[in-house]
Amino acid sequence: MTAAGRFYAVLLSVGLPIWVFAQGMPADLLPSRQILAEIRAHEDGVAVWWTGHNGWLIKAGGVLLGTDLVLEAADRIQRSPVTTAELAGELDISFVTHEHGDHFNNKVSRELARSSDCMFVVPQNCVAKARELGIPEDRIRVAVPGEPFEIQGVRVLPIRALHGHKQFSLHSKANFEDCGYLITIGGKTFLQPGDSILLQDHLELENVDVLFFSPTEHNMHIRQSVILINELEPDYILPQHRDTYRQTPENRYWANGYPVEVRTHLSRTLQERYHILEQGECLLVK
Template identity: 50%
Template sequence: MRSMSKALSSVLFLAAACMPLWAQQNRSSEVILKEIQGHHQGMAVWWMGNSGWLVKSGDLLIGTDLDLEAGDKSYPKIHPPPLTPQQLAGELDIEFVTHQHGDHCNVSTIRGLAQGSRTTFVLPQSCLRQVASLNIPKERIIVPEPLHPFDIKGIHVEPIHAIHGNQDFTVLTREPDFVDNIAHNCGYVFNIGGKRILEPGDSVLTEEHLNLKNIDVLFVSPTIHNMYTDRSMILINRLQPSYIFPQHFGTYQVREDISFWTRGYPEELKMNLSQDLQKRYHQLRIGDMFEIR
């Protein structure tokens, strides 16, 4: 019996060692929250899963596309979210959303954040219908438009077009309002803490991306419905960012019918980068913190 137990322990240890880093269990919410609350100098990022990020510069905390819902039967998650909206409601200064899909404009998350009085919401026009029932005061909502920069709480924000992809490397046109979505959905360049941070949102590669200058931090989505690995490489090689963080992977359970947006290829992307760019490439676990120097 002892030998069987020892053998089983060895098998479990080997399975854990072979498990991708992103698939391993999240850090506790208490630890993550204390990190956020205790960070007051410089800049740090935390990956919240999918395309959700927290960025803290000094005492200012912003979020992008936070989806902190536990998941449902249609789209179950691999692990519970690292934080709840209620835990963040007293900490988050601004929540930026790129487009209307529920894994980006997550109504449950926005509802929880709106229950506090701190967070301002940057919501493209395509999201307004979904959050209307939340009755968020108008003064707490900013509606961005691509190519129309604005300033908020000391951040200069440059919205850019986000052209949503779909299955088989196509552009998403099956939704009845896809023309309006193409016109209004946003990626963002954040000018914060002396750095320029690019969050493209869900988008195929565009000339706007390639014409950007002096990008220090890049969040990139190597999925079939976004830039995959080949176009991600084009973007990375053109922008030469100091920090590269893959996103949109390892969050939802992958099924064949939704694999074009739930399965990412972060390891494959890294393997195809130059050795210099590989050193700038940081694949985090959900809940991990990384300091930007």
């Protein structure tokens, strides 16, 4: 664990949320583990890196994909473990779950559109934004919940996502075109629900090897996260949507996650599969 990680652990152990610390932070971002060389060097098996928030990089069989990448946001706590410019020469597919800027980021997407050849998988309601950001039509793959497809050898099943809000409510502008993704790459299946409350669609999924989930007030929080984990029993359980943005009382409902609290409600077997990664940390999926 890095020094920053140990510091965050101390904050959590005494019940002090990270946003209290972040409010008084200097403008300089805390460092994070840099991963470009590791991404380039990875050849065998399936590797996962957390880049912060809902941002994951997954590499297998020479294909590198990312989900909801937000790398240079000014209000991050830590510097991103990889820059968009560095990633541009490596990334093959960029998955977007919905249009919010902490998921479909303007700066990241413009740079990838200009400097990379990656494909963008986006919901129908994000197509107009994709065009505005300069993403060419032939690099846009529209995802529709319930309609599977394959892209660069990666099997994808888009699933429904319904965005939550404060006090565990459903967002007044929740959109049925928003997506989560069931992604199969390198023989392993990953579930990225996006920003969503718990749905029947999630509970009926089978054979999920790796679960990304968001234990925030506006997503699945603690109870619904535990229900999902117990139902799916994935081999790897990875909390996201946490410890990335400087928190304020106004954004805490979406910027603060409860990964430690979720873990305490799981069986010992599931706790052994539970990994609270630091930004830039790599996990090999076996």
